[in-house]
Amino acid sequence: MKVNDAVWGALLMLLAAALLVHIQSFPTIPGQKIGPALFPGTIAVGLAVCAVMLIFKGVSRHRAGGPHAAWIEADTWVRSPRQLLAFVAVIAVNVFYILAVDWLGFIPVAVIYLSLLFAVFRVRPTWIVPLALVVTLVIHYAFYKLLKVPLPWGLLKAVAW
Amino acid sequence: MSHAWAQAFSMVFDPYNIFVMLAASLFGLFVGAVPGLTATMATALLVPVTFFMAPIPAIAAIVTATAMAIFSGDIPGCLMRMPGTPASAAYTDEAYAMTKKGQAETALGAGLVFSALGGLFGTAVLMLAAPALAEFALKFSSFEYFWLVLLGLTCAVFITSDRPLKGFVSLLLGLLVACVGLGNPAAFPRFTFGSTELLGGIGMIPMMIGMFAISEIMRYAVDTNPELMIVDQPIGNVFKGMWALAKKYPVQILRGNAVGTLIGALPGAGADIAAWITYAISKRFSKEPEKFGTGHVEGIVESGSANNSALAGAWIPALVFGIPGDSITAIVIGVLYMKNMNPGPMLFTNNPQNIYAVYLLFIVANLIMLPLGWWCIKVSKQILKVPRTVLMPVIMLFCVVGSFAINNTAFDVTVMLVAGVAAFFLEANGFPVAPAILGVVLGGMLEENLVTSMIKADGDFSAFFARPIAATLGVLTLAVWLLPLLLRRLRQLAGFAEPA
DSSP, X not given: OEEOHHHHHHHHHHHHHHHHXXXXXXXXXXXXXXXXXXXXXXXXXXXXXXXXXXXXXXXXXXXXXXXXXXXXXXXXXXXXXXXXXXXXXXXXXXXXXXXXXXXXXXXXXXHHHHHHHHHHTTOOHHHHHXXXXXXXXXXXXXXXXXXXXXXXXXXGGXXXX | XXXXXXXXXXXXXXXXXXXXXXHHHHHHHHHXXXXXXXXXXXXXXXXXXXTTSOHHHHHHHXXXXXXXXXXXXXXXXXXXXXXXXXXXXXXXXXXXXHHHTTOHHHXXXXXXXXXXXXXXXXXXXXXXXXXHHHHXXXXXXXXXXXXXXXXXXXXXXXXXXXXXXXXXXXXXXXXXXXXXXXXXTTOOOBSOXXXXXXXXXXXXXXXXXXXXXXXXXXXXXXXXXXXXXXXXXXXXXXXXXXXXXXXXXXXXXXXXXXXXXXXXXXXXXXXXXXXXXXXXXXXXXXXXXXGTTSXXXXXXXXXXXXXXXXXXXXXXXXXXXXXXXXXXXXXXXXXXXXTTOOOSTHHHHHOHHHHHHHHHHHHHHHHHHHHHHHHHHHTHHHHHTSOHHHHHHHHHHHHHHHHHHHXXXXXXXXXXXXXHHHHHHHHHTTOOSHHHHHHXXXXXXXXXXXXXXXXXXXXXXXXXXXXXXXXXXXXXXXXXXXXXXHHHHHHHHTTOOOOO
16 A cells, blocks of 8 residues: 555654644653653654645655545555455464463464464465464464473463363 | 684684584575575574574674575575575575576575675685774774764665665664663663663664564564465586686676675675666676576676675674674674673774684685585475464564573563564565664664763864764765765666655
8 A cells, every 4th residue: 555655744744743732741850851752752743844845845745646646546466355364363363372372372363363363365275274283282382382482372271282 | 813713713623513513504595595584584583592602603603604594595586586584585586597598506506605705705805904904993082983883874874775765764763772771971861761671772683673573573463475486407416517607697696796895894784776777787787687687697697796795795894883784793793792802993803713703604604505405405406395373473472482581581571572563564665664764773872972972072063074984984974965966866877766
């Protein structure tokens, strides 16, 4: 997704404004001009200056017309169902992992995670589940047993090994 | 001193350490040879594993894996016209053209031999320059550090990007991320919005894994290009004719090494930019520039050695000042802090054996690159046949577990995902990621030295220029701001076309 510089500029301007408002609540150190607001405040001013320049550039490009003049332009992959699905899947499986890993447990979540991605990337169907299972068990062994990372057991707690 | 060297030797040649180096070599060669997996990604993937090692093996793993990956990135460039890592992109077309002419073994051999040579040259400069700079840096006060960090960030904005404005935005966003949490001079919780997880700041390692690995996997997912074909051509003795090449191009080798090391040492610019610039220099000063692009080895000799020398060069500012020379050392600095080897001049006086061990690691890594690289070229066709449809999901799960492993919290997985998505969209819109990384790594240091200096100066801005070194660095920083025109010219020379 290509977003025109002016749109980026407007978003950054909003961010800068929000920052400048937010840092007003930061405490000041008595007898000193320098407090915790100084550094983020300077960043906010810098962002605001860049935002103005980006808006200026983006608007002039939009007026000039030609390629990349649109405010928002979809990349070629957005129009390709396969790539779009892959993109959504890459984000979705991670969100699923974050939400589900504690109660489902690492092993079931990882098997689903990998199977979904393999399916989207078009791995041979008969291979998907066995491969996902083997990879999950190898990663689990490496991190849980060898590196002692407490990966959650979740539903499998009763049979934990 | 000799005692420290003896200690360094025993640490490096410890059987466990040698085992780690061999394993890391294989990992690095593989990651480099698979298109879409980069040397920086290799480093980010290694961190969760090195987390559980002693300091020297941890550093050994990173040094070896990155050196190998930068070399093996040449292999798919040569056989598939697809760079294995961005550092090989500059001369991929040239190498592929050589393969088409039936000279694949010369292209691969030049990549291997001159990579190792470049790595050794960069190491020699590291060994000479770092201690001298460290001695110099012992006298630095907050004013010098403030200017130095600012100079580093400035370089990152102007060198890594052909669009300094977007580089600057990227840098500011990175600095903003560094503000999150309690880690500021006033120890006031900023931008935590009541979250206890954010009090300690945003985890650097999960963020790096997101920015360098997850974003790369997303790019793979949306790649609409068909799979590339491997050129099936027998590869003979890759070392044949290398001595003749070294005798034919001594100036090119030396120039590539020197420029590569220098660019590596400049903050933010690493092996990939070193390769682009040295390839352009090689063509510019060649006696036969018309042969470039048609399968001519000269540019490969020069830029193939430059990208490996840049790796070592990047460690100079990282070890002496804690300012990363490239994105790999940005991650390394995080590892050094985790291992209580805080970068800075004191590292050279308090624990010289650790520094000597780092030198030795570089030497060993570049020497074992020759046999292992030779073997990797032999089996490269098998490596290139590994289906990326299987590899990418597995790597992503590894990233998730690795991010979790740093603090054992699912929050870090969220940080990884958000950083990955952000990096993907920023890069797709022409915002370079390197300045953001530097901003995150150096934000705390910049603020601390700014605040300390301002308190010392008590409102008198001339104090920032009162000490001679501070004044020099200050003037230099301001000069870089005024020289973008010159740098733009250089980049045009280096073949970076400004996209419309």
